[in-house]
Amino acid sequence: MPVIDLSVFDLFKVGPGPSSSHTIGPMRAGYDFIQAARALPAELLSRAAGLEVRLYGSLSATGKGHGTDRAVLAGLLGRSPESCPPEFLDELAAHPLARRTTELGPASLGLSTANVIFDSIEHSYASNNTLVIRLLGADAAAGALFEREYASIGGGFLVIKGQPEPKRGAPAYPYGTMSELRKQLDDNGLTLHRLILENEMAVTGADEAEIMAGLDTILRVMDEAVSAGLAVDGVLPGPIGLNRKARHIFERSKIKRQTHENIIGQMCAFAFAAAEENAAGHIIVTAPTCGSAGIIPAMARIMRTRLALSEQSIREGLLAAAAVGFLAKQNATIAGAEGGCQAEIGVAAAMAAAMLAHATGYGAHVAENAAETALEHHLGMTCDPVGGYVQIPCIERNAMSVVKAYTAFVIATDILPAQHKVGLDQAIEAMRATGRDMSCKYKETAQGGLALCVPNC
Template identity: 50%
Template sequence: MRHSNDPITLSLFDLLKAGPGPSSSHTIGPMAAGADFARRAAALAPEIQAAAGGLRVRLLGSLSATGKGHGTGPAVVGGLTGCPPDACAPSLLRRAADPHAASLFLTLPKGRNIPLGPRNIEYGPIRHKHPFNNTLIIELLDASYPPQRDGPDSPVCGAEREGRRPPPPPDGPVQSSVDAAAAGGNVLFSVEYYSTGGGFIRWKGMKREKQRKPPHPYADMKEFKARCAESGLGLDELLMENETALTGKSPADIVAELDNMLGIMRDTVLRGCAAAGTLPGSIGLRRKAAVLHERARSLAPFDRALCLFNAYAYAAAEENAAGGLIVTAPTCGASGVVPAVLLFMEEQLGLDLKARRRGLAAAALIGFIAKHNAGIAGAEVGCQGEIGVASAMAAAMLAHARGFSVQVVENAAEIALEHHLGLTCDPVGGYVQIPCIERNAVGAITAYNAALIACNENPVSHKVSYDEVLRAMAEIGRDMNAKYKETAGGGLAVCLVEC
């Protein structure tokens, strides 16, 4: 599933994104699509805005199959109010899910504001002809599409409160038409979006952005190691030079952003360790992190260490399941693994901020290469691409933070991923809870063990490369039946319900 032979041009903060859980492809991506549509709609010609009277969102593929459990509808609606994922308050998504809430609107400066709510969402076919499984089509409709209701402006979201200006509408073709839609309403303007995992979105007709070139180009681990050897730079130094060239940001700004991500991940774990009660959804799953955290205190040292790992990973994963603010690493569903290892590095291993920051850069490198050469979305390659890659990222992070060589970092990531190969995505009831929460804990402990093995073996005697294990993951992902790719149509999702 290698997407291109071109060099990787992702920013650290394309991969490490803050946003609401529980699923990067089902909440953060769709919310980003909604916010993107809101920007485009506000810039439409006045006559189109004046004719608008309704809005429809059609969810297809896995977004339709498990969108209700993942909160995809409220996420798109939240985005359509103009709020980007990293500024989303949980209260916005609660209101977006409430059919009786009457205060959310798509703002059209040259027309009427369009009321938003669950009624704007249609759950379409799971199998479809569009090029990516997670497809959503957002349509601005004329006044013949019910319901019509005038209202006040959309509420101010976090970004606007903080004085941040929403980005301008992106370039790229969109569709503006007067086709009569089967379910009523003439389509004035529509965009077909793809949520490609990790909170990334693309849209039909999207042009390749003119990318700045990285000074140290690489498309896989082998090339990355070659660039390190040629330049004499360390792993995080090379990534920093690429990041400054790709984003135009100063090293100080990049460090500040990395520290912000570290802080959000730490807060997510601490919030989760202090929370109690039942997670949203029909499963009625009770939170466990606080109990595990409390019990860990009374255990013998070895058990205590493992139990703390579990508590930290549960905490972040439960926060994700509850729709709290998390950082994709590489996705929402797997967002407990890296924070659990990070807090363990800080509290139990005494690794300082500088070491943790360096480690986070190594984690991002491993995520970049996985995304570029195989995939990180459960809907694309199954859970091996989510928890498996998260575990590889965390193993690499620990090895690099402890000062080991790039070869050891690679070996740690490879070991962690190798033992997640073939892992299916089969969330029970479509909720990112069973098996996801427990799986984060298992992935975090596997990461620690993988780093332990890699840091204590002879690095050059290691037989399997990270590029090779990614090739295997891509091939397995290609062969994996669609029912094991985030559709809740097979595996545990079916057996648990039937048994």
């Protein structure tokens, strides 16, 4: 079993919505390509006449609704996800065919979304979400002067064909499965968050203070997305005409007398808020993807405001959530295009359940059981965005799933750990097998499910 050597900040990335695989990944690809092209010999660049981007798989099927064309264009114009202001993407969306230029040494190339071609949904590339970027000469028949093939594999992760993975340090406490992780915890007398922290330091070389500062940044951006979403009304971008609901749900929650209604209403409002910001293409954190970016921020806001947990407890909970995300990514997938919505919303709910369990002082067995329960009850969930937009059913699924995560925590903490029969490894394996067997029309292509049954809303 391969050892997990991911960084927490591979999983939690700051960037614009609405999709980690369709927006953040392609923007990173465009940015990588233009940096690599600028390093080419001047003689070759002097023959450059244009750029071409071809999108395949679900990038082609739902790329228009997800803003893939403007995301990769932003990357080619030198913008990275971490620093690209949403206003820049809004301007690209408002004027998609306006000619912009990017400089490549002696060449000055015009760019617009017309350079982005939505190619075959079914294809022979290894990854469903594949894009190919080419630098073209004046003689198109002569072939590309330079090209790169990218796989956007979910969560903002990018695989570049022919490029080796960056070298990292070996984790201090190696594991590849939950059972191996539990053994490391038991053998070394570590808490879950401490093991993840020690591995983070070993893999990245960062010290504890730097990691904690990074976690604070992630939690701050998450909370800012919730606050931003609660502060506005109106209609989300795109032809669906979907009204924002977060602010109204939050205001209604304040007048509900029953405590359970009040906390559930606020939980839903917080999830709606961050998910609506994602749908608007604004800044969020992948958790583990953009499509599920409302669940952990909602749980963190509840932990902070309703459960009065300390910031240190929330940081430690976030590290426990990362452990669950690592396991899902390593042993199955976190990409809707590979595993359906179970891989995005389901994994996020599992992460949030473990986060809450760990932050409230429960051990690794309870955190695992909470995560497993949350994931188990998302198995088989399809990714069927209406119109290809991350709006229906995506936004409401964030709200429903943070409630499921909280419920999973309640179940896990109210039963004896020994009575729990299904392990997290088994649930992840079931998710992997289900995703493998799922028809491609239910994996982010908008060719089945609600995407067909609600075509004209």
